[in-house]
Structures are given as C-alpha cells and as structure tokens.
Amino acid sequence: MKKEFSALYDMMARSEKVEYMHTFGMVHREMMEWFIQNKPELAQEWLDKLESIRWKNYLSPKEAEKIVAKMNPQAPWSKEQWKQAMEKEGFELEKEPCYNRCALWVTMEMIMSDSSETLSKFVQSADIFKVVYGLAVDKLTDKDNVFNIRHYFSL
Numbered sequence: 001m002k003k004e005f006s007a008l009y010d011m012m013a014r015s016e017k018v019e020y021m022h023t024f025g026m027v028h029r030e031m032m033e034w035f036i037q038n039k040p041e042l043a044q045e046w047l048d049k050l051e052s053i054r055w056k057n058y059l060s061p062k063e064a065e066k067i068v069a070k071m072n073p074q075a076p077w078s079k080e081q082w083k084q085a086m087e088k089e090g091f092e093l094e095k096e097p098c099y100n101r102c103a104l105w106v107t108m109e110m111i112m113s114d115s116s117e118t119l120s121k122f123v124q125s126a127d128i129f130k131v132v133y134g135l136a137v138d139k140l141t142d143k144d145n146v147f148n149i150r151h152y153f154s155l
Helices: 002-014 018-038 040-053 061-069 079-089 101-122 125-141
Strands: none
Touching: 002 018, 018 040, 040 061, 061 079, 061 101, 079 101, 079 125, 101 125
C-alpha cells in the first residue's frame, strides 16, 4: 500500500494535470475530516504542517516551543511575555506571506540568545526589544530570501 501510494503521489507531483492534484486534495480532505473527528491532536499536527504553504517563514506552535526550550543561553521571554510586549509596542505579530507569529517569536529569541551581549553594549535596555524586533523582521522579510527559519533549525 505504501509503495502504491508513493507511486500515485509521484505521478501527481510530476504531472501538469490539475485534476490529479484535485483528486489528491479531495482524498486528503476526506482523510482530514476523519482525523478531526477521531484523532484531533494528529489532525492539528497535519494542519500545522500544511500551514507552511502560506508562509515563507513558518513554525508551528509545537516546533517553536521545542526550539526555544533548547536555546543556550536561554531565551529571555516566555511566549506570553513576548506577546504582551509586542501588543504594548503595537508591533505586527504576522506578515503574510513573509512570516507567522511563531517564526517571529523564535527569530527574536534566537537573536537575543545569540547576540544579547553585543546588543547590550550598543543599545539601551529600554530599546532592546524594539531593536531585536527590527532585526528579526529584517531577517524574515529579506528580499534575497537568504534566511529560512525551517532550514536554519533543520526542520
């Protein structure tokens, strides 16, 4: 069955026939409906993976939490602290199609984890969050598309 599925998938992926994509999409829609009813956690994981279609830089909430938990030195903000600071500053949490909120959060945490010493030498503490936001947005919206958060964290 797995071999047959792979062969059909490859046939669809290589083809220019839109009806093959529609057939695959309809089958996946039916599968997703079953999973939503019977295995909602797994359905959410699949939906999170599909969300990456919408964004150039995308992370699911689960992926973001895992990445931030492993940062050394430790990331400075919890997700809730970060969100409150973002709202206080009036900053955009997402910019479609460039990045979703989890990609922005992780990128800001990465910059702080990797460069907080250097930043503290040149930026007043009251301005650190704003500067890190600007640097993160620069990475995530770079027109050369050099930075890709999924590749950077080997996802």
